[in-house]
Amino acid sequence: MAVSLCINDELRTYLGDPRVSLLEVLRETFRLTGTKDVCGQGFCGACTVHIDGEAVPACLRPIGLLEGAKVTTIEGLSPLGSQTALQAALLKHDVVQCGMCFPGLVMSLSKFIEQNGPATRQDLQVAMAGNLCRCTGYENIVGAVMTMFEGEEVPR
Ligand code: FES
Ligand code: FES
Structure with a gap:
């Protein structure tokens, strides 16, 4: 076919x-x-x-x-050699460990932010609900993404 x-x-x-x-x-x-x-x-x-x-x-x-x-x-998602603001925030705050979950995570979060605009922590938790991460810990990822909207410190 x-x-x-x-x-x-x-x-x-x-x-x-x-x-x-x-x-x-x-x-x-x-x-x-x-x-x-x-x-x-x-x-x-x-x-x-x-x-x-x-x-x-x-x-x-x-x-x-x-x-x-x-x-x-x-x-x-972005032209070769460039990053979206979301990717830049995740890299800047060094929340990627083994990286296996991250392509899927970025695709879920980027679509959620594109459709809904600035998010709350609770919004991001819902947006990530279908993405399992065994390494980084979800709070660190949420914290890094929230810096796009609030410029807050990343929780450690
Ligand atoms: S590889 Fe598709 S949901 Fe896990
Ligand atoms: S960074 Fe390893 S599974 Fe998420």
């Missing part, structure tokens, strides 16, 4: 089994390995991408259902 979709503003065509997940196609066919494969079952959020304007786990979307879809991955 052929599936044509727009990935990071480029038209791409996948040829193969339509039951394969978008996650596998991104990583194995198009070599967009910034999207992480951790649980493969929709539990961890590491594979979160934007599909038609919503943040969703790529492991739960069969490629065969995505004809004509617009997909943005972490590689397409």
Whole structure:
């Protein structure tokens, strides 16, 4: 089966089994390995991408259902060599440890902030609810993101 979709503003065509997940196609066919494969079952959020304007786990979307879809991955979130304000805040406050969760986390948070504007701590906790992080601790991440809105100190 052929599936044509727009990935990071480029038209791409996948040829193969339509039951394969978008996650596998991104990583194995198009070599967009910034999207992480951790649980493969929709539990961890590491594979979160934007599909038609919503943040969703790529492991739960069969490629065969995505004809004509617009997909943005972490590689397409900002031009090569640049960072979004969100990425800059997370890096500046050094809250990334192993990094496996971060591409998905950034995709979830960036979509939430784009749709809702300045957030509260509680908002961010809701926005991150589907993203598991085993290393950094959620409070540090929330604190770093809040500096975008309040300039407050990052809790340690
Ligand atoms: S790899 Fe998709 S939710 Fe965990
Ligand atoms: S930084 Fe390691 S899982 Fe989040």
